[in-house]
Amino acid sequence: MNSSEWIRIEGLAKHYSETKKITDIHFTINKPEIFALCGGNGAGKSTLIKMLTGMMKPTAGKILMDGKVIDPQNQGFKKLFSYMPDEMLFPRQLTGLEALTFFARLRGISGEKVVETLQQVGLFDVKNMQIKQYSKGMQQRLSLAQALLPDVPLRILDEPTNGLDPLWVYRFKEIVQEEKKQGRTIFFTTHILSLVEELADRAAFMQEGQLQYCDSVESLVQKNGIYTPLEKVFFH
Numbered sequence: 001m002n003s004s005e006w007i008r009i010e011g012l013a014k015h016y017s018e019t020k021k022i023t024d025i026h027f028t029i030n031k032p033e034i035f036a037l038c039g040g041n042g043a044g045k046s047t048l049i050k051m052l053t054g055m056m057k058p059t060a061g062k063i064l065m066d067g068k069v070i071d072p073q074n075q076g077f078k079k080l081f082s083y084m085p086d087e088m089l090f091p092r093q094l095t096g097l098e099a100l101t102f103f104a105r106l107r108g109i110s111g112e113k114v115v116e117t118l119q120q121v122g123l124f125d126v127k128n129m130q131i132k133q134y135s136k137g138m139q140q141r142l143s144l145a146q147a148l149l150p151d152v153p154l155r156i157l158d159e160p161t162n163g164l165d166p167l168w169v170y171r172f173k174e175i176v177q178e179e180k181k182q183g184r185t186i187f188f189t190t191h192i193l194s195l196v197e198e199l200a201d202r203a204a205f206m207q208e209g210q211l212q213y214c215d216s217v218e219s220l221v222q223k224n225g226i227y228t229p230l231e232k233v234f235f236h
């Protein structure tokens with residue numbers, strides 16, 4: 001175990017059927033770091049996130065934290081991370097402020113933190129608007145806000161930049177970098193390889209339920225020539 005290693009995934013597998021399965025996933029997550037999980041449609045990213053967050057029981061394998069096997073369904077582990085799903089269904093008649101306050105109360109978080117987070121994601125001025133009037137990008141930023149609320153060491157974000165315009169992709173990168181400076185680990189999934197190259201410290205690439213690469217982004221790029229985009233790593 002290296003000094004910054006925090007979570008170790010060992011042989012994680014999920015068998016839906018003979019043809020649909022995630023097999024033998026091994027990698028580690030450090031603290032702090034920005035880790036990108038990449039892969040095309042159906043590669044197995046959401047399944048892996050569901051096993052990591054305790055929403056789905058693996059068919060095989062284990063997860064260790066600080067060298068000890070953990071059960072992700074255990075409430076103690078659930079207090080260590082926040083989660084942004086790929087699509088968050090908020091009650092549409094609520095305002096942004098009401099929805100975020102609801103999540104804050106569930107986790108004992110103050111109203112000041114709700115206001116601060118709404119400002120962070122640029123929704124403070126529209127906090128009293130009903131969510132049904134929010135654009136896709138605004139709803140995505142509200143979903144990001146609920147994941148930014150709790151003071152936890154790990155944030156798991158599933159396709160966080162979906163629907164964001166270039167300004168908010170830029171702001172998202174700033175937010176994630178600031179989160180890392182505060183000592184957190186950000187584990188996110190994406191299809192956007194430029195985002196991996198610009199933001200992530202390490203990346204794992206999945207294809208058809210298997211892990212193809214897991215390495216630092218710097219060495220993934222260097223192994224294939226400094227000017228070779230990660231796209232080539234992915235498509236080879």
Ligand SMILES: Nc1ncnc2c1ncn2[C@@H]1O[C@H](COP(=O)(O)OP(=O)(O)OP(=O)(O)O)[C@@H](O)[C@H]1O
Pocket residue numbers: 016020021039040041042043044045046047048
């Ligand atoms: N509940 C399920 N029952 C059966 N098969 C499933 C189930 N959920 C996912 N699968 C299959 O498992 C494989 C991995 O799916 P998963 O949703 O994890 O991929 P993904 O990488 O998140 O894809 P996307 O980028 O399209 O969201 C796919 O072949 C999918 O059809």
